[in-house]
Amino acid sequence: MKISNYHKANSLQDAYEVLTESRNHAIIAGGGWLKLSSRTVEKAVDLSDLPLDYVNETENAVEIGSMTPLQKIVESESVKSLCKGMLTQAVAQIMGVSLRNLVTIGGSVVGKFGFSDVLTPLLAMEAKLVFYKQGEITLTEFMAQRGRTDDVLEKIVLPKTKGTGYFKKVAKTPLDFSILNLAVAVSDGHYKIVVGSRPSVATLCEEAMDYVNGKKTLSDDDVEKAATLVCENVKFGQNPRASEEYRKELAYVYTKRGLKEVRDCES
Ligand SMILES: Cc1cc2nc3c(=O)[nH]c(=O)nc-3n(C[C@H](O)[C@H](O)[C@H](O)COP(=O)(O)OP(=O)(O)OC[C@H]3O[C@@H](n4cnc5c(N)ncnc54)[C@H](O)[C@@H]3O)c2cc1C
Known part of the structure; x- marks a missing residue:
């Protein structure tokens, strides 16, 4: 550059x-x-002179300033208390402490990186973004916006929910980019399933979510069906890290594990 x-x-x-x-x-x-x-x-x-490096708690949310380094998020008890520490786990697996002290949550969100281990849990946690001009929008809305962002991200807002979460990163070595990552969250019986590094950017698995959210209770057969829906409806691809077929296989296995873990944890 x-x-x-x-x-x-x-x-x-x-x-x-x-x-x-x-x-x-x-x-x-x-x-x-x-x-x-x-x-x-x-x-x-x-932006380094602006007061945007913080993790604050309000009554209903945890707010993270856009210039907050990833390592501060790993160390935050407030973030750890959300969705069984799903975001903490995800961020702690990104490279080492020295890189995490440098790179920020704002850059991780606005970059919309296909390999991102940050966007996957944030989507499952129903994160909101506050921009200087656009004001507050959901992360889902931001992900749907095309082209470069001509706005300044001020903070990320994570709602405090009583729910639980599951995050899995699959990579060849601990320092490598994800071959695939997956997050499942449940709050008040409402499930979110997100697959990232497919290798394209993280996406909500709408069909599988509609299926599980239409059930009063989730049986093991329902979990199998939801995992099949993820594989059938989410677009997977290949790159030098893995083939499309391998990614589908991983998504199938970890959707099942994630759904079972959060289901059993909630009940
Ligand atoms: C060697 C290396 C390995 C990595 N490995 C992983 C990994 O395994 N998993 C993973 O998830 N990530 C990984 N990352 C990405 C890293 O976690 C960050 O997401 C990335 O570096 C961007 O954060 P930054 O603070 O460096 O942003 P920058 O590089 O400074 O900016 C990134 C983009 O965001 C824009 N931007 C930044 N802040 C704002 C703001 N407040 N408002 C508007 N626009 C803004 C910039 O203009 C730019 O377009 C890796 C990065 C490196 C360098």
Whole structure:
């Protein structure tokens, strides 16, 4: 990456104004991923002087500032208390402490990376995003938006639910990108199933969710059927890490394990 000019924002408004002056301007957070790109950035807008590095609890939610490093999320008791620590588990498996001290939750969300181990649990936890201009939107709405984001992410809001969760990352080595990741969450009998690194970006498994959420209780046969629906309806692909068939097989096995674990935990 080549950066021609650099601007240290003194407010969210200032960051937004400088960002939207040109399509060649970009927000720089941890810089971990931007640094690896071949892009030329005419002006990098640095958010590091803004008070966006925090994990706060409100009555109904845990709020995470967009500039919060991933390691702070791993260490947060507030985050650990949500959905049986699903997000904590997912983030703790990303590289090592030194990288996690550098890279941010905001960059991890806005990047919409196909390999992301962050978006998968966040979708299952029904995360909301607060942008400077757009205001609050759901992560699902954000994922549906096409093209580059010309807005500044302020924070991620995680609703406090009494539910439980399951997260699985499958990778060749502990430091490698996911071959596949999968999250299942349940709250008040309402299930969410998300598959990521397929290898494309994380997605909700709508057909399987409709099926399990239409049941009063979930039998082992229902769990089998839901896992089959995931394989039949989610688009899997191949890349140098794994074939489409292997990913489907993993999704089948871990959907079953995840659903059984959260079902048994809730009851
Ligand atoms: C070597 C390496 C290995 C990795 N391995 C994994 C892995 O196994 N699993 C995984 O999930 N992730 C992995 N990651 C990705 C990492 O976890 C981060 O998601 C990534 O580095 C982006 O975070 P950042 O803070 O570095 O963002 P940056 O690189 O600074 O920015 C990323 C993008 O987000 C935009 N952006 C950042 N913050 C904001 C904001 N507040 N508002 C608007 N736009 C914003 C930037 O303009 C840019 O387009 C890896 C990264 C590296 C460098």
